[in-house]
Amino acid sequence: MKILAFETSCDETAVAVVEDGRRVLSDAVLSQADMHAVYGGVVPEIASRKHVEAIAGLAEQSLKEAGITRAEVDAVAVTYAPGLIGAVLVGLSFAKSVAYALGVPLIPVHHVRGHIAANYLAFPELKPPFLALCISGGNTLLVDVRDYTDLKIMGSTRDDAAGECFDKAARVLDLPYPGGKPMDDLAQQSSGGVYALPRAKVSGCDLDMSFSGLKTAVVNLAHNAAQKGEALDRAALAADFAAAVSGELVPRTMEAAKRAGRSVIVAAGGVAANSRIRGDLERACEREGCQLYLPPLRWCGDNGAMIGAQGYYEYLAGRVADMALNAYATRDI
Numbered sequence: 324m325k326i327l328a329f330e331t332s333c334d335e336t337a338v339a340v341v342e343d344g345r346r347v348l349s350d351a352v353l354s355q356a357d358m359h360a361v362y363g364g365v366v367p368e369i370a371s372r373k374h375v376e377a378i379a380g381l382a383e384q385s386l387k388e389a390g391i392t393r394a395e396v397d398a399v400a401v402t403y404a405p406g407l408i409g410a411v412l413v414g415l416s417f418a419k420s421v422a423y424a425l426g427v428p429l430i431p432v433h434h435v436r437g438h439i440a441a442n443y444l445a446f447p448e449l450k451p452p453f454l455a456l457c458i459s460g461g462n463t464l465l466v467d468v469r470d471y472t473d474l475k476i477m478g479s480t481r482d483d484a485a486g487e488c489f490d491k492a493a494r495v496l497d498l499p500y501p502g503g504k505p506m507d508d509l510a511q512q513s514s515g516g517v518y519a520l521p522r523a524k525v526s527g528c529d530l531d532m533s534f535s536g537l538k539t540a541v542v543n544l545a546h547n548a549a550q551k552g553e554a555l556d557r558a559a560l561a562a563d564f565a566a567a568v569s570g571e572l573v574p575r576t577m578e579a580a581k582r583a584g585r586s587v588i589v590a591a592g593g594v595a596a597n598s599r600i601r602g603d604l605e606r607a608c609e610r611e612g613c614q615l616y617l618p619p620l621r622w623c624g625d626n627g628a629m630i631g632a633q634g635y636y637e638y639l640a641g642r643v644a645d646m647a648l649n650a651y652a653t654r655d656i
């Protein structure tokens with residue numbers, strides 16, 4: 324089954340063709356990051372408008388690269404939530420038109436389910452059940468993946484997402500947007516241990532997380548250093564920051580796996596590219612005897628193929644939408 328998949332939830336316009344949920348025939352991604360970088364973050368209206376301009380051309384490109392005609396598309400999958408509402412609406416409306424014109428099923432896909440499914444593309448042997456750590460620019464979730472379409476949230480951030488926190492801290496350190504990768508690179512230059520950063524606990528919900536205090540602590544450190552005319556050890560701060568974020572995520576991931584009775588752990592989303600988090604997960608899984616799947620970097624960020632992968636399993640579970648399908652800025656997984 325060949326699925327034409329669309330993803331436009333943030334600042335990447337992405338269209339892919341995926342066969343039977345596992346084989347990527349094409350994967351076209353057009354990032355707008357450079358356009359938003361001058362503003363220090365994503366400007367929602369610009370994101371929507373750039374999706375409008377790019378999506379049809381990218382769809383044509385994706386079909387061409389896959390070596391198939393429009394008539395060979397068996398179904399259309401699309402991110403319907405969560406994300407920047409205007410951006411999601413562009414992809415959704417376009418995908419609906421394509422499904423309508425071709426007379427093929429329309430499959431709604433939750434963006435975070437897509438991030439998890441990116442691992443099915445990278446690891447042919449991977450099957451649920453497993454515990455997924457989903458960390459991206461907009462979401463931070465611990466998910467028990469009981470089956471391909473049966474997912475249960477075990478913990479989540481109460482405020483900022485991990486990626487958002489990386490991006491804000493990067494801004495304070497004068498690093499370009501999106502800041503996760505530059506922060507990661509800067510952190511490599513120091514072994515840290517210089518700055519004491521706060522760790523948050525959500526009372527009564529020990530698998531939930533909070534990153535806003537950490538973000539504020541970095542802002543305050545930079546502000547105080549500037550006021551006193553002191554130089555900030557930027558590399559040490561980046562390293563200590565990564566350690567603090569990882570310290571929130573990794574122990575909770577292991578605990579969630581234990582509670583759910585899972586010995587397989589999967590990382591997903593843009594922040595899963597972070598070297599400190601990857602290293603800490605590797606060590607923790609080795610210690611606890613868990614099997615760990617870390618997606619290759621190309622499958623961490625937003626892409627259309629992950630939507631095509633999850634779309635296949637949604638289709639098999641009978642989750643097909645009609646033409647009244649709407650977009651949502653937030654939606655349970």
Ligand code: KG4
Nearest residue numbers: 459460461486503504507593594597624625
């Ligand atoms: O999954 P993604 O591409 O988009 C969303 O679905 O949100 O994630 C983007 C986020 C950004 O916040 C970016 O700074 C972060 O992933 N990111 C990283 C790294 N690479 C990307 N964060 C930490 N370390 C990295 N190496």
